[in-house]
Amino acid sequence: MSRAEMPPSSLDLREAVLVPLLAQNAVQKAELTLALNPDLPLNCQAVLPDPGGIPGRPAHPVLVSHTSLKAKPLNTDEGRALLLHAIAHIELNAIDLALDVVWRFHAMPENFYRDWVQIAQEEAKHFLLLQKHLVGMGYDYGCFPAHNSLWDMAERTKGDILARIGLVPRTMEARGLDASPGVKNKLISAGDLTAGRILDIILEDEIGHVAAGNRWYRHVCQERGLDPIATYRELIQQYDAPKLKSPYNLEARRLAGFDDEELRYLAANGL
Numbered sequence: 001m002s003r004a005e006m007p008p009s010s011l012d013l014r015e016a017v018l019v020p021l022l023a024q025n026a027v028q029k030a031e032l033t034l035a036l037n038p039d040l041p042l043n044c045q046a047v048l049p050d051p052g053g054i055p056g057r058p059a060h061p062v063l064v065s066h067t068s069l070k071a072k073p074l075n076t077d078e079g080r081a082l083l084l085h086a087i088a089h090i091e092l093n094a095i096d097l098a099l100d101v102v103w104r105f106h107a108m109p110e111n112f113y114r115d116w117v118q119i120a121q122e123e124a125k126h127f128l129l130l131q132k133h134l135v136g137m138g139y140d141y142g143c144f145p146a147h148n149s150l151w152d153m154a155e156r157t158k159g160d161i162l163a164r165i166g167l168v169p170r171t172m173e174a175r176g177l178d179a180s181p182g183v184k185n186k187l188i189s190a191g192d193l194t195a196g197r198i199l200d201i202i203l204e205d206e207i208g209h210v211a212a213g214n215r216w217y218r219h220v221c222q223e224r225g226l227d228p229i230a231t232y233r234e235l236i237q238q239y240d241a242p243k244l245k246s247p248y249n250l251e252a253r254r255l256a257g258f259d260d261e262e263l264r265y266l267a268a269n270g271l
């Protein structure tokens, strides 16, 4: 029986994530992600063929180089909307990134896949909170340009689960933990208390996402007999990952499972 002929309830969870991953409309992608049944059976060992067209994306926003995106003052509606749009775009990418891990990488433990479906559902919640707030301000997702650097990293790391987990959740999402307090303060100072509350929800969930990244990164390092810190340094160089910048949100990073040795290394080396 082909996938198209199967009733949805008999679908394997790793195959089911392809439905929202391929969806082009952003709101529909988020809603389809939330509608996934995380308790579906799953086959950890299956090697699933790439169906092409991953990720499904809307025609808007137009994707441009990140250096061509300019911020505007946050005391204007447009300035705040630009910032919230940029965060919504990150959340949409985060949905795709979490779903992509589930179908693409085989032979991980069952809990690995279930963790990433839960993460995708939290990213979908984040996207919809921001998108609805944008609509309330008279804007919408897609009305400003955006950049594609998150999905670029997904492309570069699609051949190795260790690189994907090392460089997406525990590098790029961890940067989000560092940036969050400053962004929240700016939005609150500009009088947008709703946005401040949304960022609180996001930060709390993101600590869990980075924690999952740390957990599974160490799991793969252990399986391969690799030292997590030395390997991380090599991954950063091999994949030309963006350098991390202080100030670090050490409290959130500690909650997300970075240990003292890693945080000392971070403070000393700026990686």
Ligand SMILES: [Fe+2]
Residues within 6 Å of the ligand: 091, 094, 122, 123, 126, 202, 206
């Ligand atoms: Fe998120």
Ligand SMILES: [Fe+2]
Residues within 6 Å of the ligand: 094, 123, 173, 205, 206, 209
């Ligand atoms: Fe996340």
